Amino acid sequence: MSLTPQEADQRSPSSLHLCVDRIAPLVPPILLPDGRLVGMRDKLWPEHQRVLHVRFLGGDPRLHERIERIARQWMAHAKIEFVFDNARDAAIRVGFVRGPSWSYIGTDALDPALDPDAPTINFGWFSPATAHDELQRVVLHEFGHVLGMIHEHQSPAAGIPWNREAVYAYYAGPPNFWSTDEVDHNIFQRYRHDQANSSEFDPASIMLYPIPPEFTDGKMSVGWNRTLSAIDREHIRHLYPSHSE
Numbered sequence: 001m002s003l004t005p006q007e008a009d010q011r012s013p014s015s016l017h018l019c020v021d022r023i024a025p026l027v028p029p030i031l032l033p034d035g036r037l038v039g040m041r042d043k044l045w046p047e048h049q050r051v052l053h054v055r056f057l058g059g060d061p062r063l064h065e066r067i068e069r070i071a072r073q074w075m076a077h078a079k080i081e082f083v084f085d086n087a088r089d090a091a092i093r094v095g096f097v098r099g100p101s102w103s104y105i106g107t108d109a110l111d112p113a114l115d116p117d118a119p120t121i122n123f124g125w126f127s128p129a130t131a132h133d134e135l136q137r138v139v140l141h142e143f144g145h146v147l148g149m150i151h152e153h154q155s156p157a158a159g160i161p162w163n164r165e166a167v168y169a170y171y172a173g174p175p176n177f178w179s180t181d182e183v184d185h186n187i188f189q190r191y192r193h194d195q196a197n198s199s200e201f202d203p204a205s206i207m208l209y210p211i212p213p214e215f216t217d218g219k220m221s222v223g224w225n226r227t228l229s230a231i232d233r234e235h236i237r238h239l240y241p242s243h244s245e
């Protein structure tokens with residue numbers, strides 16, 4: 001469900017609480033045949049590694065069950081499987097460390113430099129009282145990163161008419177406290193793309209941050225995306241096709 005601009009306006013941007021990505025910049029993107037960018041090629045799970053075991057590191061068991069149910073929505077559209085069995089050697093480890101929410105992108109979770117008992121994905125502000133809408137927004141987004149997806153607003157196609165000063169000023173405040181470098185990294189930095197004008201920006205993507213109108217001098221706005229868009233589902237099917245496709 002996307003909010004109308006009016007509904008988005010009613011939500012103060014002071015509540016924007018967003019994912020901080022752990023991503024290496026400037027690695028080659030993956031493009032669909034029509035030029036749309038979908039993810040990071042060298043971070044996709046290879047075919048023999050598409051059963052991903054998931055282990056929870058603490059957190060309330062009531063949250064575990066809700067997170068699993070939401071994350072599994074991705075599996076309906078792609079030939080990849082999350083197995084929530086708390087395996088000791090699970091590739092995906094879910095933390096609940098207070099602070100930002102974030103995830104490594106795709107196979108970056110396998111980096112041998114990582115502590116095998118540390119999270120590869122973190123939910124920084126969940127509690128058993130967190131509303132379903134908020135849980136779904138954040139869990140689908142972070143598990144999109146687990147599958148190798150990147151931020152839609154950083155797609156080469158995202159020609160968002162930012163008022164950069166307004167964006168820097170907003171994110172310098174609570175709850176994010178981002179430096180200008182962090183805003184550059186999380187918002188303004190776009191991925192390379194050698195094809196100049198063939199991409200399409202998806203304003204409904206779960207991988208897009210909300211964009212309040214004051215970030216663009218009212219030229220555009222995006223509300224809170226909380227479900228997989230039609231294009232999200234198409235992208236993930238493209239990244240992890242079934243054998244019959």
Ligand SMILES: [Zn+2]
Nearest residue numbers: 019020021151
């Ligand atoms: Zn993100």
